[in-house]
Amino acid sequence: MGRMTSAERMHAVMMGQKPDRVPVNPFAMGYCMQIVGLPLGDFYSDGKKSFYGQFMSMRLHGYDVSPMYGYASCGPWEMGGEIAFPYGPGHSAPSVTRHAVNTIEDAENLEVPEFRDGKLPGAYGIADDLFQMCAKYKMPVTFQSGSTFTASSVVADTTLFLKWVLKEPKTLHMLLDKVSDMYCNAIEYFADKYGPQAVMPFDGGPSEANTILSPKGFEEFAFPYMQKLHKKIADEGIGVVLMHPCADQNMNIPFYIKVREQMNWRGKYIWLFGPETPVQDQIDAFGAHDVICGNVDPPSFQTKPYEECVELCQKNIEEGKDSPSGFILAPGCEFPPGASPDKLMAMMDAAEQFGRYE
Amino acid sequence: MTSKEELLEKLSNAVIEGDEDKCAELAESALEAGIDPYEAIMKGCNKGMEIVSHKYECKEMFVPEILLSADAMYAALDVLRPHLKVDEAGKKTGTVVIGVAEGDIHDIGKNLVLMMLDVAGYNIVDVGRDVSADTFVEKAAEVDADLVAMSALMTTSMVRMELVINGLKKRNLKAKVIVGGAPISQSYADKIGADGYGKDAVEAVRVANKLMEA
Ligand code: B1M
Numbered sequence: 240m241g242r243m244t245s246a247e248r249m250h251a252v253m254m255g256q257k258p259d260r261v262p263v264n265p266f267a268m269g270y271c272m273q274i275v276g277l278p279l280g281d282f283y284s285d286g287k288k289s290f291y292g293q294f295m296s297m298r299l300h301g302y303d304v305s306p307m308y309g310y311a312s313c314g315p316w317e318m319g320g321e322i323a324f325p326y327g328p329g330h331s332a333p334s335v336t337r338h339a340v341n342t343i344e345d346a347e348n349l350e351v352p353e354f355r356d357g358k359l360p361g362a363y364g365i366a367d368d369l370f371q372m373c374a375k376y377k378m379p380v381t382f383q384s385g386s387t388f389t390a391s392s393v394v395a396d397t398t399l400f401l402k403w404v405l406k407e408p409k410t411l412h413m414l415l416d417k418v419s420d421m422y423c424n425a426i427e428y429f430a431d432k433y434g435p436q437a438v439m440p441f442d443g444g445p446s447e448a449n450t451i452l453s454p455k456g457f458e459e460f461a462f463p464y465m466q467k468l469h470k471k472i473a474d475e476g477i478g479v480v481l482m483h484p485c486a487d488q489n490m491n492i493p494f495y496i497k498v499r500e501q502m503n504w505r506g507k508y509i510w511l512f513g514p515e516t517p518v519q520d521q522i523d524a525f526g527a528h529d530v531i532c533g534n535v536d537p538p539s540f541q542t543k544p545y546e547e548c549v550e551l552c553q554k555n556i557e558e559g560k561d562s563p564s565g566f567i568l569a570p571g572c573e574f575p576p577g578a579s580p581d582k583l584m585a586m587m588d589a590a591e592q593f594g595r596y597e
Numbered sequence: 598m599t600s601k602e603e604l605l606e607k608l609s610n611a612v613i614e615g616d617e618d619k620c621a622e623l624a625e626s627a628l629e630a631g632i633d634p635y636e637a638i639m640k641g642c643n644k645g646m647e648i649v650s651h652k653y654e655c656k657e658m659f660v661p662e663i664l665l666s667a668d669a670m671y672a673a674l675d676v677l678r679p680h681l682k683v684d685e686a687g688k689k690t691g692t693v694v695i696g697v698a699e700g701d702i703h704d705i706g707k708n709l710v711l712m713m714l715d716v717a718g719y720n721i722v723d724v725g726r727d728v729s730a731d732t733f734v735e736k737a738a739e740v741d742a743d744l745v746a747m748s749a750l751m752t753t754s755m756v757r758m759e760l761v762i763n764g765l766k767k768r769n770l771k772a773k774v775i776v777g778g779a780p781i782s783q784s785y786a787d788k789i790g791a792d793g794y795g796k797d798a799v800e801a802v803r804v805a806n807k808l809m810e811a
Contacts, residue, residue, distance in 0.1 A: 312702075327727075329700020331753040334727065398708065402668070404661035405615070451705070453659040490656075538752040538780055575752055 245303040252530055252565040253479065253507060261556055261594030262303035263586050264532060264569040266511065268310075269331055269576030270583070271296035279576055280326035283310060283333050286368025294372075300583050303567070305378035308366035309441050311485070313383045314390030314418060315339055316361035317352050331576050333362075340395035343410050349394075351420040354428035363425065370433065379439040381481060382429050384472070387419040387464035388452075389444025389485075394418055397446075404456055411460060419464040423471045435476040442468065443483030443511075447491065454490040462494045469498050478506040485572055487515035492524050499528075507564075514571035518558035526562045533559055534571035540582040541575040548582050552589030560594060568594060601632055605640045608673060612645025613652075615665030617672040624676035634677040635718075642670045642677075643716045650713065650799045660705060667712050674716065690717060691743030691809055694736045694772070696724035698747055698761075701754035706778060706798075710746060713798040714805060719744075730760035734768060742772040744805055749778040759789040766790075773808045777801055 243251065243259045251258040269279045271292035281288040286308065293306035310332045316322045320339035325332055340346050352360035359367055363382075370380045391414050392400045403411040429438050446452070447461045472480060484491060499508070510525050511532040521531045533555040540548055552568060559566040568590050574583065604627055611619040620642075627637040649666045652658040658666075693714055697707050704726040715721050722740050724732055737745050745765065749755035755778065762774050773792040776785075777800075786794035793808055795801030 325700075327700060328729070329698065329754045329757045330727075331700060331751060334702040397705070398664065401661045401705075402664050405665055449656065449659070451660045453662075456659065456661065541752045577753055 245297075245301070248303050252567065255564055257596045260596060261560055261590050262567045263590045264304040264511070264567045265300070265302050265574045265583050265586055266570050266572065267293070267296060267302075267574040267583060268307075269325070270574050270578060272576075274299060274580070278326060279330065280324040283308075283362070284324040284365065286365045286370075287372070289365075290369040290372040294376075296583075300580075300587055302583075302587060305376070305381075306369055306373060307381035307441060308362075308369050309381075309383035310362075311389060311445055312393045313362065314394045314421070317363065317421060318349060318360075318394045318418065320394065322362075332573075335393050338394065338396045340414060341399065343407065346395065346410050346414045346417075349414065349417050351417050351424065354424045356432075359428075360421075370429070374433050374437060379479070380429060380433045380437055381439045381441050382425060383442075384422050384426050384440035384480075385442030385465065385468055386444040386447060386461065387415050387422060387468065388457075388461040389446040390422070391415050391418045392444075392446035401451070404452070404460060408459070415460060415464050419467050422468050426468065426471050426475055426477070430475040430477055436478060438477055439479045439481055440472055440477060441481045441483070443481075443485055445485035447484075448486035448488055448513075449490045450487055454494075457491045457494055461491070462497070465494075465498055466501060469504070470502055473502055473504050473506065479509065480506065481509045481511065483511045483572070484513070484516075486513045488513065489516055489520070492516075492520070496524055509567070511569055512571065516571075518555065518562075522559065522562045526564060528564055530565040530567060531559055531562045532567045532569035534569065535586075537570040537572045537575055540570065540578040540585075545581045545585050548585035549589045549592075552586050553593045556589060556593045560596075601630065604630060604632065605637060605644075608637065608641030609645035609648065612642055612666050612670045612673070613648055615662060615669045617669045620669040620673040621676055624673040628676070628680060634680040635682075637677050638674065638681075638716060638718070642673050643713075646670055646713060646716055647799050650709070650797060654797055663709065667709075670712070670716060690719045690806075692720040692722060692740050693744040693746050693805070694722045694724060694733060694740065694742045695746040696728040696733060696748070697726035698749040698754040698778075699727060699729050699757040701749055701751050701757075702726045703750035703778075704748075706750065707748035709798045710748065710777065710795070710801045713802045714746070717802045717806070719805065730757065730764050733761040734764035734770070737765060737770050737772045738768060742770070743809060745772045745774045746801065746805070747774065747776050749776070749781060752780055755780050755785070758791070762790050775801060775804055775808070 248258040274296040275292045315335045318339045321337040322333045508529040514536040608623040775793040776791045777795040793804035
């Protein structure tokens with residue numbers, strides 16, 4: 240088999256065919272800014288610079304996924320709160336400086352933002368500058384479409400939100416419903432603007448991890464809104480969704496399986512679980528129809544030497560390479576923004592050496 | 598079991614169940630029965646929170662449940678604390694400046710550690726999250742802290758903790774330092790010169806107590 244381009248490689252995986260080698264998605268976001276000598280904060284505050292950094296990093300390293308935009312604290316700005324961009328020491332992503340919901344009345348009065356041309360809420364306006372560049376280069380438009388639970392956990396004061404799980408379930412459902420309406424609006428807007436086949440919604444978040452929430456809590460407060468959004472995605476005719484159940488979500492897997500089953504959806508999920516979920520468990524749960532991503536421990540790219548990073552990637556490739564519907568090498572969450580470029584090279588080198596299919 | 602032991606066990610169970618009203622009632626009953634409020638806090642509230650913490654580590658309880666337990670514990674503390682003899686409250690304990698390392702907003706774990714130190718009798722000064730090294734050091738100097746407790750959940754923020762330790766040394770402050778959080782280990786704590794490391798909130802208190810005794 241001859242060498243494929245990145246686009247051909249990804250296309251082959253998405254079509255259920257074998258590419259020349261395992262594709263690489265380094266989930267590199269803030270990291271890309273060091274490649275182009277720009278501050279990390281620009282990744283999130285300026286869509287054009289964000290595209291530029293990611294595009295250059297992708298070309299320099301030769302990995303296989305195109306630029307995207309998103310962060311864990313998406314939602315608060317869009318729903319009336321405030322965030323700060325990560326320009327300070329030690330910062331790695333935007334953080335909330337003022338929550339939109341601090342009382343039950345705030346939740347009652349919360350308004351769902353509309354998505355209109357020239358008037359996109361919060362960071363979606365910044366992201367759309369990047370999306371326009373993606374569309375121009377015929378790359379998928381990867382926009383944030385969840386998770387409702389994580390966004391709501393930062394739209395509201397997080398401690399209050401978590402107390403509402405047990406003390407104020409009705410208010411919590413009202414909040415979750417409004418936040419999921421915001422994501423429905425985003426899905427409709429971007430599918431309409433760029434075409435359902437050109438977009439790839441990105442759904443995921445850390446607040447529903449089982450280090451925070453029980454599987455029972457997930458069933459009651461996260462699952463229904465995931466179903467609502469994924470039905471919207473299916474209704475819009477979108478064919479691919481990037482899923483990132485962040486951190487330890489092992490106890491939530493039965494619900495993720497149910498989302499497709501209950502919708503009878505024919506599209507494809509790309510699953511990027513945290514390092515806590517064994518690759519084989521992902522293959523057992525989703526491998527029959529979905530693409531599985533690897534989940535190399537992200538901090539290792541910052542703390543371990545090149546050789547060890549290659550070994551970790553090799554192990555990950557060996558575990559996932561023969562997943563029936565395809566495998567992409569990836570870290571279990573964002574590539575550390577401060578990791579050195581040789582660590583990303585470790586992913587590429589491992590894919591070349593151990594990920595070939597012929 | 599004596600009626601005193603029974604009452605303290607009921608208080609501990611009410612903390613675990615997260616029952617605020619019951620906790621306040623049982624705290625009143627403890628005072629009426631002549632139980633020393635310090636003992637009621639340690640053998641009722643503190644014991645309850647230790648069990649909660651253990652159940653969290655075993656994935657039998659999750660953060661929403663812990664927060665309810667914490668509210669219940671504070672309902673009992675509100676009743677018991679005004680009756681503490683002043684010297685008893687601060688017997689083995691001291692003043693702790695606690696916060697999350699610079700660049701990091703993950704404060705759920707820090708808040709759990711704070712609660713456990715609080716119920717164990719420490720005087721708490723919470724400096725919040727995304728806290729600069731200067732703020733930690735300034736605050737420690739201002740309140741004459743015995744301990745500085747730092748939490749970090751990210752590889753990007755954990756490296757900021759060393760700056761605090763260096764800053765405290767530079768100012769010749771007496772405060773000892775405990776660190777913790779998911780990416781931290783004993784070896785990392787040793788490497789940056791921290792005096793102690795806690796794997797979880799219960800251990801954080803144990804380590805703090807040990808440092809205070811030393
Ligand atoms: C002083 O002595 C001590 C002693 C013991 C101490 C101690 C101090 N402090 C803690 N302990 C110990 O005692 C506690 C009780 O046992 C324990 O505390 P923990 O804090 O560990 O445990 C808590 C009780 C429960 N656990 C938690 O609260 C953290 C849970 C996870 C899932 C998590 C959450 C919920 C969130 N997150 Co984020 N988040 C993750 C977390 C993954 C995980 N570890 O599960 C982590 C930490 N996050 C991560 C990331 C990358 C991020 N997050 C982000 C945001 C968020 C939310 C806001 C959505 C939310 C936090 C809400 C809040 N107010 O805290 C972003 C950061 C923004 C910022 N500026 O900081 C963002 C950068 C994502 C992005 N690109 O936007 C990862 C860090 C990777 C790394 N190692 O560097 C992460 C490990 C998830 C992952 N990828 O697997 C012990 O560690």
